[in-house]
Amino acid sequence: MNSVNLKQLARELNLSVSTVSRALRDSWEISTPTKQRVFALAKEMNFQPNPYASSLRKHRSRTIAVVIPEVANNFFALAIKGIETVARAKGYHVLIYLTNEDVAEEAAIASSLQSGRVDGVVLSLCGSAQDTRHLLELQQRNIPMVFFDRVSEGITAPKVMTNDYESGFVATEHLIKSGCRRLAHLTISMCLSISLKRQQGYLDAMRRFERDGGIIHCGSDDEANYRLIRELLAREDRPDGVFASVEKLAVQVYHVCRELGLRIPEDVKVISFSNLVTASLLNPSLTTIAQPAFDMGKEAATILFRRLEKKYIVTPEDRVMLPARLEVRESTGAGLSR
Amino acid sequence: MNSVNLKQLARELNLSVSTVSRALRDSWEISTPTKQRVFALAKEMNFQPNPYASSLRKHRSRTIAVVIPEVANNFFALAIKGIETVARAKGYHVLIYLTNEDVAEEAAIASSLQSGRVDGVVLSLCGSAQDTRHLLELQQRNIPMVFFDRVSEGITAPKVMTNDYESGFVATEHLIKSGCRRLAHLTISMCLSISLKRQQGYLDAMRRFERDGGIIHCGSDDEANYRLIRELLAREDRPDGVFASVEKLAVQVYHVCRELGLRIPEDVKVISFSNLVTASLLNPSLTTIAQPAFDMGKEAATILFRRLEKKYIVTPEDRVMLPARLEVRESTGAGLSR
DNA sequence: AAATTCAACTACAACGTTTTCGTAAATAAT
DNA sequence: ATTATTTACGAAAACGTTGTAGTTGAATTT
Numbered sequence: 001m002n003s004v005n006l007k008q009l010a011r012e013l014n015l016s017v018s019t020v021s022r023a024l025r026d027s028w029e030i031s032t033p034t035k036q037r038v039f040a041l042a043k044e045m046n047f048q049p050n051p052y053a054s055s056l057r058k059h060r061s062r063t064i065a066v067v068i069p070e071v072a073n074n075f076f077a078l079a080i081k082g083i084e085t086v087a088r089a090k091g092y093h094v095l096i097y098l099t100n101e102d103v104a105e106e107a108a109i110a111s112s113l114q115s116g117r118v119d120g121v122v123l124s125l126c127g128s129a130q131d132t133r134h135l136l137e138l139q140q141r142n143i144p145m146v147f148f149d150r151v152s153e154g155i156t157a158p159k160v161m162t163n164d165y166e167s168g169f170v171a172t173e174h175l176i177k178s179g180c181r182r183l184a185h186l187t188i189s190m191c192l193s194i195s196l197k198r199q200q201g202y203l204d205a206m207r208r209f210e211r212d213g214g215i216i217h218c219g220s221d222d223e224a225n226y227r228l229i230r231e232l233l234a235r236e237d238r239p240d241g242v243f244a245s246v247e248k249l250a251v252q253v254y255h256v257c258r259e260l261g262l263r264i265p266e267d268v269k270v271i272s273f274s275n276l277v278t279a280s281l282l283n284p285s286l287t288t289i290a291q292p293a294f295d296m297g298k299e300a301a302t303i304l305f306r307r308l309e310k311k312y313i314v315t316p317e318d319r320v321m322l323p324a325r326l327e328v329r330e331s332t333g334a335g336l337s338r
Numbered sequence: 339m340n341s342v343n344l345k346q347l348a349r350e351l352n353l354s355v356s357t358v359s360r361a362l363r364d365s366w367e368i369s370t371p372t373k374q375r376v377f378a379l380a381k382e383m384n385f386q387p388n389p390y391a392s393s394l395r396k397h398r399s400r401t402i403a404v405v406i407p408e409v410a411n412n413f414f415a416l417a418i419k420g421i422e423t424v425a426r427a428k429g430y431h432v433l434i435y436l437t438n439e440d441v442a443e444e445a446a447i448a449s450s451l452q453s454g455r456v457d458g459v460v461l462s463l464c465g466s467a468q469d470t471r472h473l474l475e476l477q478q479r480n481i482p483m484v485f486f487d488r489v490s491e492g493i494t495a496p497k498v499m500t501n502d503y504e505s506g507f508v509a510t511e512h513l514i515k516s517g518c519r520r521l522a523h524l525t526i527s528m529c530l531s532i533s534l535k536r537q538q539g540y541l542d543a544m545r546r547f548e549r550d551g552g553i554i555h556c557g558s559d560d561e562a563n564y565r566l567i568r569e570l571l572a573r574e575d576r577p578d579g580v581f582a583s584v585e586k587l588a589v590q591v592y593h594v595c596r597e598l599g600l601r602i603p604e605d606v607k608v609i610s611f612s613n614l615v616t617a618s619l620l621n622p623s624l625t626t627i628a629q630p631a632f633d634m635g636k637e638a639a640t641i642l643f644r645r646l647e648k649k650y651i652v653t654p655e656d657r658v659m660l661p662a663r664l665e666v667r668e669s670t671g672a673g674l675s676r
Numbered sequence: 677a678a679a680t681t682c683a684a685c686t687a688c689a690a691c692g693t694t695t696t697c698g699t700a701a702a703t704a705a706t
Numbered sequence: 707a708t709t710a711t712t713t714a715c716g717a718a719a720a721c722g723t724t725g726t727a728g729t730t731g732a733a734t735t736t
Contacts, residue, residue, distance in 0.1 A: 005692055016716045021694060031714060046475075048453035052399065053692035055390040056721045063433075071418050072615075077410040084409075084436050093455070095401075096434045098422050115386035117431070137384075254619050276616060277410075281592045283621030343722055354686045359724060369684060391722035394691050680735065687728075698717080705710065 004045045012045075013037055024049070063093040064304060065113055067123035069101045069150070073248070074275040075293045076124070079148060082297025083122055090305050092119075099126040101220040110134035114141050120304045122297075125150040127189035127220060144307040148300040149291070151319075153193045158307070159319040160300040164194045167289045167324045168201020171243050171271045174287070176209045178332045180241025180269055183213030184232055186249040190217060198245050198273070213239060218249055225249060230256045233268065240268055241332075247274035250286060270331040273324070284330035291324045342383045350383075351375055362387070401431040402642060403451055405461035407439045407488070411586070412613040413631045414462070417486060420635025421460055428643050430457075437464040439558040445472035452479050458642045460635075463488040465527035465558060482645040486638040487629070489657075491531045496645070497657040498638040502532045505627045505662045506539020509581050509609045512625070514547045516607055516670045518579025521551030522570055524587040528555060536583050536611070551577060556587055563587060568594045571606065578606055579670075585612035588624060608669040611662070622668035629662045 010017045015034070023030045023038035024047075030038075041047075055061040066083055068076045080096070087094045095118060099106040106126045111134060113121060121143060123135075132154050139145060139155065151159040175183060185202045189195045199215060206213055216232055218225040229252050232238065244250040250272030254264070262268050264284050274288040299320055306312035328334045348355045353372070361368045361376035362385075368376075379385075393399040404421055406414045418434070425432045433456060437444040444464045449472060451459060459481060461473075470492050477483060477493065489497040513521060523540045527533045537553060544551055554570055556563040567590050570576060582588040588610030592602070600606050602622055612626040637658055644650035666672045 007692075017692090018694080018717080019715055021692095022715090025694090029714065034714080046452070048450075050394070050692050051453050051455045052390045052393040053721090054694075056388070056394055056691090056723090057693045057695080059721075061390065066434075071409070071422075072412060072415040074410060077415050080409050080434070081436060084434060088435070094434050096404075096418070096422060096432050097426070098419060112386075114384070115389050117389045251616060251619065278589060278614060278616045278620060281589065281620045282616060283619060283623070285621070344724095345722075355722090356687080356724075357685060359722095360685090363724090367684065372684080388722050391691090392724080394693090394721090395723050395725085397691075678736085680733100682733070683731095685728105685730075687726105689726085690724085691722105693721090695720080696718090698715100700715085701713085703710100703712070706708085 004047050005050065009038065009041055009045065009047060013041060059116070061093075061117060061119055062091060063095060063118050064301070065095045065097060065109075065118040065121045065123075067097045067099060067106065067109055067121060069099050069124065069126045071096075071098060074277060075149070075247075075291060078275060078293035079124070079297035079300075082294040082299075083301040086298050086301035086305065092305070101126045101128055103128040103131065107131075107134035110138050113138060113143065116141075116143075118143065119308050120144040120146070122146050122148060122300045122304055124148055125152055125192060127192055127195070130191040144304060146300045146304045146307070148296050150192050150194055156314060157318070158300075158303045158312075158314060160296050160303065161194065161319060161321060162291045162296070162324040163321055164197035164324075165201045167273070167326075168198035168243075169205045170201070170326055171198075171273075171289050172202045172205035173209070174326060174328070174332060175241035175243060175269055175271055176205065176211055178241070178265070178269055180239070181211060182237065182239045183211055183241045183243065184239035185213065185215045186218055186229065186242065186244045186253070187215055188218055188220075188246050188249065195245055202243055213241075222248070222252070226252050226256065229253055230259070233257065233260055233262060238268070242268055242270050244270065244272035244274075247272055247276050247288075250274060254282065254286075264331050265333045269333060279327070280329060282331070287329045287332040287334065288327045289324045290327055292322045296322055342385050343388065347376065347379055347383065347385060351379055397454070399431075399455060399457050400429060401433060401456045402639070403433045403435060403447075403456040403459045403461075405435045405437060405444065405447055405459060407437050407462065407464045409434075409436060412615060413487070413585075413629060416613060416631035417462070417635035417638075420632040420637075421639040424636050424639035424643065430643070439464045439466055441466045441469065445469075448472035448476050451476060451481065454479075454481075456481065457646050458482040458484070460484050460486060460638045460642055462486050463490055463530060465530055465533070468529040482642060484638045484642045484645070486634050488530050488532055494652060495656070496638075496641045496650075496652060498634050498641065499532065499657060499659060500629045500634070500662040501659055502535035502662075503539045505611070505664075506536035506581075506583075507543045508539070508664055509536075509611075509627050510540045510543035511547070512664060512666070512670060513579035513581060513607055513609055514543065514549055516579070516603070518577070518607055519549060520575065520577045521549055521579045521581065522577035523551070523553045524556055524567065524580065524582045524591070525553055526556055526558075526584050526587065533583055540581055551579075560586070560590070564590050564594065567591055568597070571595065571598055571600060576606070580606055580608050582608065582610035582612075585610055585614050585626075588612060592620065592624075602669050603671040607671060617665070618667060620669070625667045625670040625672070626665045627662045628665055630660045634660055 006017045006020050010020045023035045097109045145157045148160040187195050271287045279286040279288045344355045344358050348358045361373045435447045483495045486498040525533050609625045617624040617626045
């Protein structure tokens with residue numbers, strides 16, 4: 001426990017508690033010599049104001065929450081880094097909550113955040129069935145929220161996202177232009193707007209270039225996903241191009257291809273949304289759509305702080321779009337020389 | 339703001355604030371019918387106790403801090419997941435702080451934690467020069483700490499670590515038995531005990547098997563590291579076996595080898611401490627020493643909570659050792675068939 | 677019948693800050 | 707010289723919860 005408090009400082013200095021408090025906040029009501037005495041003693045006694053007393057009194061915690069589906073994923077890890085960087089620069093603290101892609105956990109977390117523990121929330125939705133009541137309740141408590149990447153269309157709040165539709169289109173187009181005839185799209189959720197947009201980009205590109213192909217609906221169970229992908233690639237009429245909406249699925253495609261003896265890119269071309277640092281070192285290197293994860297985190301946090309400082313008014317159509325980048329590599333046929 | 343509080347509940351129920359408080363904590367002093375009335379109304383009004391008032395009064399925040407060098411790294415990401423899992427199960431909240439491998443930032447964070455904001459800290463040291471005064475100060479404030487992976491030898495606190503010396507020895511031995519004659523060890527810090535232990539394992543294995551080789555001291559500047567590694571591998575008498583102490587450096591070895599046209603494992607064999615999920619998919623797949631990151635996080639958090647519940651007495655030599663696993667893959671010559 | 681115990685509640689202070697409202701002395705304005 | 711203003715501080719009331727120390731009225735014991 002930190003036991004040095006204002007009262008002790010005040011006693012030692014023959015001042016009142018309020019004077020010491022004001023002096024420490026550099027109030028103009030306090031004379032310079034007094035301030036100096038207070039600062040000196042506070043430093044000497046290593047005074048640290050009790051954040052809970054302060055939060056209680058001021059109704060502000062200088063703390064935000066980050067709610068994400070998982071952390072062992074370079075995208076979210078980088079986003080956290082972006083958020084934490086901005087937050088610490090602003091003197092805020094960052095609480096982290098993992099939903100593990102489970103809407104029930106997400107709801108429990110949202111509910112616990114109604115207590116006023118945090119001044120605001122940065123979040124990315126989980127992929128399981130989206131009932132957003134728990135988030136609406138948070139919003140009704142006037143706790144500002146900012147979404148990033150996996151946004152909710154049903155909630156009026158700032159959203160930081162990538163150009164998912166275009167990226168889905170471009171990814172598909174790239175597969176087609178690399179010579180694929182039968183495609184498959186591996187998606188992670190039918191509830192997330194980003195998934196639907198990527199999927200729509202895929203479908204539109206397919207129609208535009210008159211190709212065939214289906215959509216495989218994967219979930220959060222890795223083993224089930226593996227079986228689905230294996231089944232897909234073991235079929236007689238297997239696709240010769242696979243577009244994975246998240247890197248986890250692309251990794252599984254690689255494993256399945258190894259197991260089935262399929263060559264990438266000769267037999268199957270692969271492209272994926274991904275922020276893997278090792279994409280270029282994979283065998284073969286993986287063509288990716290890389291999102292600016294760190295910047296998305298930074299941007300989301302920046303918007304949140306602007307809201308907290310009341311310098312920001314939320315409009316219904318309030319979104320920032322940070323574009324993803326296509327990085328062409330061997331898995332779609334580039335530089336086949338080995 | 340959450341404006342429904344005990345006072346409002348009490349007024350509504352014609353009870354005193356203290357009775358409502360006790361009823362909600364299910365005290366035996368309150369009759370069952372009263373409790374039921376209180377519970378019912380609390381639920382109806384969606385009452386959430388103010389955590390800051392409670393923390394102020396009880397001198398306990400039900401919050402812990404996790405202080406780590408970085409998050410965009412599978413080891414730390416998994417450790418966070420382990421910590422968060424245990425913490426949430428215990429009803430605790432997790433604050434996250436990134437030191438970015440900078441001891442000054444680490445000190446600033448430690449200092450801010452002296453305020454009593456958290457009940458305890460789980461931490462892994464940064465790799466830059468270790469002056470641990472800031473941590474000792476935290477300890478003097480009676481804030482329990484538990485180290486994991488990058489522990490401090492100078493501080494009496496529980497430590498969760500891997501068998502770094504043995505792993506360093508085994509990794510080196512594995513390179514030697516794979517046919518390497520000239521080795522090199524890439525280390526990240528001369529201040530971290532884990533680095534020194536891995537290095538000592540390397541040195542002892544070298545002496546034991548009578549091989550030559552040096553140690554390259556890398557830092558936190560990626561570009562400088564790249565130059566160091568490039569210089570090492572461009573030399574006439576370059577090593578034919580490289581043991582990287584962290585995955586970041588192994589990835590750079592791969593890049594340098596590409597650039598220089600060196601073949602792995604034919605020209606250079608590579609082994610690294612790493613938790614990369616894609617280790618087996620790299621070109622060639624990377625032989626790793628994998629640490630049980632998730633379990634280390636869980637274990638560290640578990641110990642911390644035992645301390646917080648006073649069910650734990652710290653002894654000077656208080657450490658849990660979770661063994662790392664050697665995963666042999668192509669980068670050290672296994673299964674050369676492609 | 678008086679004293680004791682007990683069950684079920686209430687009053688109030690405390691936790692450490694911040695903020696509102698004063699107030700005394702010093703200075704300036706009239 | 708009197709009043710107004712300014713400067714520099716203090717007293718006390720919040721913030722919402724919890725713990726200690728009562729206070730009832732009823733049940734039990736003596």
